[in-house]
Amino acid sequence: MGPAIGKRVVASTNLKDNKELNMSTTDMWFSADLHFGHEHILEYTPRGHYFSNIDEHDQWIIRRLNEDVGPKGVIWFLGDLSFHNKWKTGALIEQIETPNKFLVLGNHDDKHIEFYKTSGLFREVHEHRAYIKFNGRNIIMDHHPIAHWRNCQHGYWMLHGHCHGDFDYATHGLDRYKIADVGWDASPAYELRDLSRIYADQQLRAAGFSVSARAEQYGPIPFSKLAPIMAEREVKPHHDTYR
Template identity: 30%
Template structure:
């Protein structure tokens, strides 16, 4: 069993094709591609946390979508998750915020990126969505939206490895980490 994270799938939301310029010819193609990519990495026995903006659809359509997606699904509610999404059958839990400790590290999980968060001075990590890969992160902060991850869920190991490899948008220095730890 593996643990996965994702955000900002925006299933059944036609605005996402224009606003975020996603490379799909139609909303149906977008949704099918995201379902395929989800199920290619997440197995039925895995756990996945969706960090908000899952879908804008009727409750029956959200429930049908959840039934097609692998894994035990937890929802961190986003600003584009209507009641039909939040109350749909198929979620193991729904909440606005969560904290979890993994291998001795505290992970703070919310749809929105924080400027500061619980135990930031003790090396805790902020996992978020909402910014669609457009926000320059601060140390120990990770955007888990599909726009930043080839339209698929990711493991923590993948997220942390990307930061270590470094890219123009996510490179931090030891001085950055030390400055953040002083908060």
């Protein structure tokens, strides 16, 4: 459990019925779409540039998580965790040092739902979206991006995965709101401070990052990095959407 710094975490799937988790932390981390054991992820995303097999890929993710989140941090995983069987999946999750792990299930998590719920590997498992209030921000989380969420016009955040950094918010009218892809393949976008439609590896390459340096830009996203980016988003009043 993290050090008591006075930032209380509140979590619930129901905005009207929040429950306190009796936990304080200096920061909070978010990630999605780890795809442990998914051979094809090395073909579909730039991850294949860095690894010759899926075991190297899986250990790279574990290392990055432990380096960033540490043994006492708090992290939310927003779905699509693993394609391995439940035994290998459990062994990998146990390598993530912090006990403060929370999970919102994704479309590829169906076969492990009961395992995730009963294994004790997570403090909470949410089948659909979850809500937290942290450091004064109201945050809604789901595996998929939501077109319109409660109080989006009042600055509530929407964090999601699923899109692997390739979702055009402007096309869907969402660039007026505080929404962000926190998936693994979107994470380099935070180094570039560009959360628009992005295949992040291409932009990192264009910016002159070496192959090894590009790999190190991937990782979980901390609240402390999200907050200033979200602050730059000027929320458009709800009624203006239909003018």
